[in-house]
Amino acid sequence: MAGNLEAESKDPRQVVFNAADKDGHYRRKASQFRNVVSADPEAEFPAEKGRYVLYLNLGCPWAHRANLVHKLKGLQDVIQVVVMGYVRTPEGWVYDGSEGSVPCDPLYGFTKHSQLYHKADPNYQGRYTVPALWDRKRETIVNNESSEIIRMFYTAFDAFVDPSLRETYKPLLPSDKLKDIEAMNEWVYDTINNGVYKCGFASSQESYNTNVHALFASLDRLESHLAANQTPYLFGDHITEADIRLYPTMARFDAAYFTLFKCNLKMIRHDYPKLHQWLRKLYWDSSEETNGGVFGSTTHFVPIKEGYTYTLKQTVVPAGPVDAILPLG
Template sequence: MAPAQFSAESDDDGRFVRQVSAFRDRVTADGSSGYPAAAGRYHLYVSLACPWAHRAVIVRELKGLQDAIGMTIVDPIRDELGWRFRPGAGSEAHPAQADPLHGWDYLSQGYTQSDAAFVGRVTVPVLWDTERGRIVNNESSEIIEMLAREFDAVAANPGLDLLPDDLREEMGPLNDRIYEYVNNGVYRSGFAASQHAYEEAVLPLFEVLDELDARLADRRYLLGDRLTLADIRLFTTLVRFDAVYVGHFKCNVRRIADYAHLSGYLRDLYQTPGIAPTVDFEHIKRHYYETHDSINPTGIVPVGPELDLDAPHGRG
């Protein structure tokens, strides 16, 4: 069996089994959780390469929370010590930054400050509480829900409802299916350490992409005519798909460009005001191709593919 990229997250049959997020406290608008949604209190640590962190970057941008919640971009190249702060690394458009709060060298220092017994893989995004000096949450799906709903009193765009009450019942099962087979499915394919584990992940991935393409044939967004968190959760995987997952993760049955509706949907979301500036393919490609040495031991970053995400999408 080939070596796994993350041996602690691989089972005996070579399947990638993602670790459970360790920090799950919640920020609430009324402060009933002990973490009130106050401007200036919280800080996001993100990687522009990571699709899970990218979700939080997008929601912060769309809700207009830039002045209320600080954000620091880490180096896209992760070494054996994890995500690091290396000013100037990354790209010209989005250079990585020094940690402005503590002067840390590695994000792992925030994990051990929050829990001295933490021994798992350090992940992004991280929502940090500057008053208590600890991580509030490192689960991306929960962080984006908090950004979407709890910070309206300090948001510049509080009227944007990305988590509408009348769609939540339908959104939950759809998010679960997309997470299992698409968002995490590309990783289960790419990090598989056996042929069986790979095929077990990659075939359902394309079955669900086929379903989503059909779903988008008669609606602009996943849940109708409104942009929601479900679309943002899917977008961050789709925008990386042809550039990284097709080749690097062997998800090459079809490209997103080959889908009649998913391809236009991807361009539509990319062209939504505020989203395109959050996408940085230099961060994305360098992270995947230079970091995953069990998959790409040479560290060579491909030049292509050419992606025209500004082309007309026809989904108005």
């Protein structure tokens, strides 16, 4: 039987987050809008400047990866970004003007993210998730699956970006590393990106136990991978998709998942020197490699810590760890 989110109270900080299935395991549902923006002008959704809008919030790690690639590729003048609030309410994400967000949807004046989904499809029945890529022309959601949105951003809009940021010059998915990156994506998604949620949303001891050990086994595996390769990034001397997909989870790990999702067998800062170095290098970098520092500039610890706290129906935000991210040693 499918799990569901239950709203018990109208107070946004009192939402009961009941996401696990009856057996105590959390199972993420598949995204429903799966169209593709393409560089081909004849495509159903052709890349055009000013046509598409990326909806996100600053707490969500899946939205974070889309925001990262948007800024890494220098798409600020090509694709508008709309940031909504990071506190989940009984009605899903809303516009509340909280840190870094806008007071209402600038396109339609919507106050709730669900309204955008119903504008796209009045019969929509799924979750109202971020990120979502909106098409102003056809007035619909093109895609609400972050792993697909980021791949569109690698290439589809390259005609509109500086040549030095194009995939041909600076590949985020180099063809000679594609197989290795995809192999890593698979286990990193299952046991780390989604793995932290399987721990945090588990409603049985058995489910939590299984997933927390799988999570730390995979962090150990990443640590060994970095130690063996001796490269600054997961696949060499340049940032690739593998780094982009791992970063939002690692940036949230000590600050939120360790405490709030009970992912507390080890900490990145104390127990994983290579991963910790990798994380801090990305966060603090302001060179061309990160297009001037997009990892640091898109990481917002207040939305992250408060967002997870209230989602879990807790009212007190943990003070630590201090600092949320440590300086580069």
